[in-house]
Amino acid sequence: xxxxxxxxxxxxxxxxxxxxxxxxxxxxxxxxxxxxxxxxxxxxxxxxxxxxxxxxxxxxxxxxxxxxxxxxxxxxxxxxxxxxxxxxxxxxxxxxxxxxxxxxxxxxxxxxxxxxxxxxxxxxxxxxxxxxxxxxxxxxxxxxxxxxxxxxxxxxxxxxxxxxxxxxxxxxxxxxxxxxxxxxxxxxxxxxxxxxxxxxxxxxxxxxxxxxxxxxxxxxxx
Amino acid sequence: xxxxxxxxxxxxxxxxxxxxxxxxxxxxxxxxxxxxxxxxxxxxxxxxxxxxxxxxxxxxxxxxxxxxxxxxxxxxxxxxxxxxxxxxxxxxxxxxxxxxxxxxxxxxxxxxxxxxxxxxxxxxxxxxxxxxxxxxxxxxxxxxxxxxxxxxxxxxxxxxxxxxxxxxxxxxxxxxxxxxxxxxxxxxxxxxxxxxxxxxxxxxxxxxxxxxxxxxxxxxxxxxxxxxxxxxxxxxxxxxxxxxxxxxxxxxxxxxx
Numbered sequence: 001x002x003x004x005x006x007x008x009x010x011x012x013x014x015x016x017x018x019x020x021x022x023x024x025x026x027x028x029x030x031x032x033x034x035x036x037x038x039x040x041x042x043x044x045x046x047x048x049x050x051x052x053x054x055x056x057x058x059x060x061x062x063x064x065x066x067x068x069x070x071x072x073x074x075x076x077x078x079x080x081x082x083x084x085x086x087x088x089x090x091x092x093x094x095x096x097x098x099x100x101x102x103x104x105x106x107x108x109x110x111x112x113x114x115x116x117x118x119x120x121x122x123x124x125x126x127x128x129x130x131x132x133x134x135x136x137x138x139x140x141x142x143x144x145x146x147x148x149x150x151x152x153x154x155x156x157x158x159x160x161x162x163x164x165x166x167x168x169x170x171x172x173x174x175x176x177x178x179x180x181x182x183x184x185x186x187x188x189x190x191x192x193x194x195x196x197x198x199x200x201x202x203x204x205x206x207x208x209x210x211x212x213x214x215x216x217x218x219x220x221x222x
Numbered sequence: 223x224x225x226x227x228x229x230x231x232x233x234x235x236x237x238x239x240x241x242x243x244x245x246x247x248x249x250x251x252x253x254x255x256x257x258x259x260x261x262x263x264x265x266x267x268x269x270x271x272x273x274x275x276x277x278x279x280x281x282x283x284x285x286x287x288x289x290x291x292x293x294x295x296x297x298x299x300x301x302x303x304x305x306x307x308x309x310x311x312x313x314x315x316x317x318x319x320x321x322x323x324x325x326x327x328x329x330x331x332x333x334x335x336x337x338x339x340x341x342x343x344x345x346x347x348x349x350x351x352x353x354x355x356x357x358x359x360x361x362x363x364x365x366x367x368x369x370x371x372x373x374x375x376x377x378x379x380x381x382x383x384x385x386x387x388x389x390x391x392x393x394x395x396x397x398x399x400x401x402x403x404x405x406x407x408x409x410x411x412x413x414x415x416x417x418x419x420x421x422x423x424x425x426x427x428x429x430x431x432x433x434x435x436x437x438x439x440x441x442x443x444x445x446x447x448x449x450x451x452x453x454x455x456x457x458x459x460x461x462x463x464x465x466x467x468x469x470x471x472x473x474x475x476x477x478x479x
Binding site for chain 1 (some may be wrong): 245276303304305306308311313315317319321330335337376379381383
């Protein structure tokens with residue numbers, strides 16, 4: 001009766017799991033940086049006064065928000081080498097899929113953040129002779145950062161969790177390293193318990209930070 | 223005739239199906255104060271927004287001191303921000319920046335655009351605040367000011383740029399009635415110092431007191447213009463008469479003119 005837990009086994013494979021953790025963090029970090037930049041670029045493109053540009057941007061956002069990341073991931077994994085003969089590592093494939101996925105969500109988040117600042121404030125700044133980038137960095141962003149940052153952080157947490165999907169295309173991130181260990185020593189309960197804990201340890205500080213930032217949105221300077 | 227400070231001719235602005243400005247002409251001389259009155263939807267605000275190119279007209283010409291800023295669908299001026307520095311605008315809905323103090327709001331544009339050093343801007347800002355009797359609010363945030371105080375700060379924010387023309391867009395119509403007087407008093411002071419101003423207003427008595435000329439705008443065109451006394455007491459055009467009759471609805475109000 002009862003399962004005989006043996007966590008000692010985990011320590012034997014600690015280096016593999018640590019390696020997986022590092023790769024998960026790398027993959028997430030790369031995605032966050034490039035996904036946010038690409039999302040900002042998409043939002044910039046949206047403001048180009050051209051019907052074609054706004055159509056392309058709208059299509060991009062709708063498609064990549066609708067497409068499940070897992071599907072995008074396996075599709076790219078086969079599409080790039082088979083259709084176009086592009087051979088890149090599965091790590092890079094995963095980074096690209098996650099970046100594109102995040103960028104679509106980030107674009108929408110950035111848009112709503114910018115639109116939270118009343119247009120009249122932008123116009124007042126423009127009317128005083130400030131140029132559009134001065135208006136963005138001096139008037140809009142300082143006000144919207146308090147709304148924008150917690151929302152972006154929420155997206156980043158989601159990406160960290162979704163990075164586990166990269167295991168299906170054999171990226172040696174945390175979940176995949178766990179699966180490899182399990183295939184050697186049949187101890188799924190211990191290993192999965194430990195990686196669940198590792199994910200919690202990675203995510204909870206970010207959640208806490210997001211909550212802290214959110215609570216600072218409320219009080220306004222008076 | 224005084225030199226032409228601001229000139230708009232043949233200006234057309236279309237929103238959807240509506241010609242909001244319909245072949246409109248306006249010339250404002252140096253140091254002149256013109257008041258624009260007219261029913262809501264006449265195009266008053268759109269006109270001001272076209273004059274500093276916040277709104278781009280479909281056709282026409284806009285000149286500032288002889289320099290062509292805009293002509294027939296194209297912006298001619300090299301750098302729009304440099305042009306806008308020369309044309310100040312105060313808005314109906316205040317639009318102070320809530321994350322900056324009163325002082326921060328006033329010195330932002332001159333320092334960021336390189337017009338004044340921080341020290342110079344602060345000194346100028348304090349002088350302006352003293353004039354509008356808000357020196358004690360220098361470090362306050364806009365949220366803690368009344369509407370009238372906020373609007374006076376907005377006026378300082380525009381004046382510090384030393385614009386060649388000042389556009390005022392119904393700057394008292396969002397204010398509680400008891401706050402209107404202070405703001406109009408400040409504007410009357412500015413007008414006396416020889417600033418060129420285009421004032422869109424619903425305050426007929428104020429228009430009479432401050433303006434050299436009143437223009438009546440209706441359906442995107444100036445229907446009638448002339449010296450304030452004449453326009454207000456003997457309007458010639460039927461639409462001007464009708465408008466004034468509705469605005470000055472009581473005999474007592476007319477008696478004030």
